[in-house]
Amino acid sequence: MNTPEHGSKTDRKDIPAAYKWKIEDIYASPADWEKASGVLRELIQDMEALQGSLSSRETLLKALRLKDHLSQEIEKIYAYARLQQDADNGNAAVQALAGKAESLLAAYGHAVSFVDSEILALKPEERQALIQDPDFSDYDFYLKDLERQSPHILPSEEEALLAQSQLATTAGSSAFRALVSADMAFPDITDGEGNPATVSEGSYMLNMSAPDRVLRENSFRALMGTYGKFHNTLAATLTGTCRSSYFYARARHYKDTMEACLAGENIPASLYRNLIDTIHRNLEPLHEYIRLKKAVLGYDELHYYDLYVPLSQAGSESFACDYGTACAKVLEALQPLGKDYVATLRKGMDEGWIDIYENKGKRSGAYSWGLYDVHPYVLLNFQPRYSSISTIAHELGHSLHSWYSARTQPYAKSDYTIFCAEVASTTNENLLLEYMLQRATKEQKIYLLNQFLEAVRTTVYRQVQFAEFEQYIHDKITAGGTLQAEDLENNWRESNRTYYGPALFIDPELGSEWSRIPHFYTPFYVYKYATGYAAATAFSQAILDEAAARRGDGRDLTQEKDSAVARYLEFLHSGGSDYSLNLLKRAGVDLATPAPVQITLDKFAVKLAELKELLGR
Numbered sequence: 001m002n003t004p005e006h007g008s009k010t011d012r013k014d015i016p017a018a019y020k021w022k023i024e025d026i027y028a029s030p031a032d033w034e035k036a037s038g039v040l041r042e043l044i045q046d047m048e049a050l051q052g053s054l055s056s057r058e059t060l061l062k063a064l065r066l067k068d069h070l071s072q073e074i075e076k077i078y079a080y081a082r083l084q085q086d087a088d089n090g091n092a093a094v095q096a097l098a099g100k101a102e103s104l105l106a107a108y109g110h111a112v113s114f115v116d117s118e119i120l121a122l123k124p125e126e127r128q129a130l131i132q133d134p135d136f137s138d139y140d141f142y143l144k145d146l147e148r149q150s151p152h153i154l155p156s157e158e159e160a161l162l163a164q165s166q167l168a169t170t171a172g173s174s175a176f177r178a179l180v181s182a183d184m185a186f187p188d189i190t191d192g193e194g195n196p197a198t199v200s201e202g203s204y205m206l207n208m209s210a211p212d213r214v215l216r217e218n219s220f221r222a223l224m225g226t227y228g229k230f231h232n233t234l235a236a237t238l239t240g241t242c243r244s245s246y247f248y249a250r251a252r253h254y255k256d257t258m259e260a261c262l263a264g265e266n267i268p269a270s271l272y273r274n275l276i277d278t279i280h281r282n283l284e285p286l287h288e289y290i291r292l293k294k295a296v297l298g299y300d301e302l303h304y305y306d307l308y309v310p311l312s313q314a315g316s317e318s319f320a321c322d323y324g325t326a327c328a329k330v331l332e333a334l335q336p337l338g339k340d341y342v343a344t345l346r347k348g349m350d351e352g353w354i355d356i357y358e359n360k361g362k363r364s365g366a367y368s369w370g371l372y373d374v375h376p377y378v379l380l381n382f383q384p385r386y387s388s389i390s391t392i393a394h395e396l397g398h399s400l401h402s403w404y405s406a407r408t409q410p411y412a413k414s415d416y417t418i419f420c421a422e423v424a425s426t427t428n429e430n431l432l433l434e435y436m437l438q439r440a441t442k443e444q445k446i447y448l449l450n451q452f453l454e455a456v457r458t459t460v461y462r463q464v465q466f467a468e469f470e471q472y473i474h475d476k477i478t479a480g481g482t483l484q485a486e487d488l489e490n491n492w493r494e495s496n497r498t499y500y501g502p503a504l505f506i507d508p509e510l511g512s513e514w515s516r517i518p519h520f521y522t523p524f525y526v527y528k529y530a531t532g533y534a535a536a537t538a539f540s541q542a543i544l545d546e547a548a549a550r551r552g553d554g555r556d557l558t559q560e561k562d563s564a565v566a567r568y569l570e571f572l573h574s575g576g577s578d579y580s581l582n583l584l585k586r587a588g589v590d591l592a593t594p595a596p597v598q599i600t601l602d603k604f605a606v607k608l609a610e611l612k613e614l615l616g617r
Helices: 030-049 057-087 092-111 115-120 124-132 134-152 156-169 171-183 204-208 213-229 231-251 257-263 269-280 284-297 323-333 339-350 386-408 423-438 442-478 485-500 508-516 527-550 564-573 580-586 595-615
Strands: 367-369 377-379
Touching: 030 057, 030 092, 057 092, 057 115, 057 134, 057 377, 115 124, 115 134, 124 134, 134 257, 156 231, 171 231, 204 213, 213 231, 213 508, 231 257, 231 442, 231 485, 231 508, 257 269, 257 442, 269 442, 269 527, 269 595, 284 442, 284 485, 284 595, 323 339, 323 386, 323 423, 339 386, 367 386, 377 386, 386 423, 386 442, 386 564, 423 442, 423 527, 423 564, 442 485, 442 527, 442 595, 485 508, 527 564, 527 595, 564 580
Parallel strands: none
Antiparallel strands: 367 377
């Protein structure tokens, strides 16, 4: 009854204010935004005036504090513009605002760029003294990490030269984007009834999950076949990106690209290799899942274009409910995280953190945007289905991670790393899944178990498959080789045969799939999806096991220092106050060992057994 009219044809102005985020919590009016922008320009000049003077302890402290202040202000200025743009891309005034914000962001980046190099120009004993200095306590981890990376930070003239070279060395990724986004044309196809259909990068995954097998096959062969026609060009663009990455790694005195990419978050290469090894030791449950999918779907041959078809026809729509009911389910599901967590969730739902419904010009998807001294903002495009309920839990997991970090840590230590970014969101997803499973019908349980198995397949197994392929291609570049399309296609087909087992028929066209994956143009990133999911599974499992063991004894586990939930909440409060692996280990998840990943894969096997029992297999 309370759901407003919404959708891609509904103007933003016609969505009631109660269902939109309160952008005025950042600035009360555009005039206030303009005033803040003017103040920022003056502060940028103050920052630039400090260049060359950071050898003085007092001036350095002043510079660091001013840099923090500038960063907080530009975050708000930029968010105020971009949030409104994302909510209504057709608004010309908002687009102009976003353009001004981009300019100010660039000016800020230029103004503070000298700080790191001037700190590193100090004598080693002076830098160590700063780390121990109580007046620099907000910056001790920043200084410690800068010291760690100092052997790889070059003299200012060389850093400037590397910065200038960026445009010249990004041709590979730029060519890939241009080819795929603008120049590549996919052929027309038909569905199972002979009707005209289209395939593109935008529609491919929708087609691949459709019940029409002819549509899926035609989409697969058309898309992969098109990429295959450009395989030599795409091998060259990938070679260019890999060689560029290796050049920067060696210029900064790293052994190879992997070491350089992992160094930013202080992740050892052994973690990366151990992750791949752990997955290889646990491929049999994935093989069993593929055998089950083949049997349930009833195909003589299971092809790659059959992998995304759901095993249950109950579908996400069987969980249809309005937004208020969806929020109530999330609040109930996350009760194990304690009263304060749930109260903060409710605060976000009730006090204008969330932009709920689709409107004309609103960007698709969902995200959480944290602001240190305001509150997080969450963009949704809510629809009455399970995926939207899960998205609420996911995005508010990000939001509460940002909220708690901002209210516990000084600004310089508040920003958590990409390595940790998906932990809180996926923990919430897992807690919601278990809550919904306990209350589901048989068909809904089949759907939910399939959802979980697909999440592990695509977020853990598949991302580690990507990670292993990255290791293969970068090892070839390190050895002085080049990437040949035929070698890449053979490797990719063999990789799929290894990961999915004999139940999957390997079509020749599958060999082209490597060439459409944009992640490979951002080296050694995708493994974080798997580690983040594994950490979240370990956290959620420990929290639920503890809650079940203590149920009914009336104790508040959030107040017990050594409880699983208390350790997890401490992690949410920790922001970026230490290295990611240290923060997770203190909370009870040691990703330097195989244990968290093994917990995830063991849960995959357990849920697979439950699904087989429900299906009578």
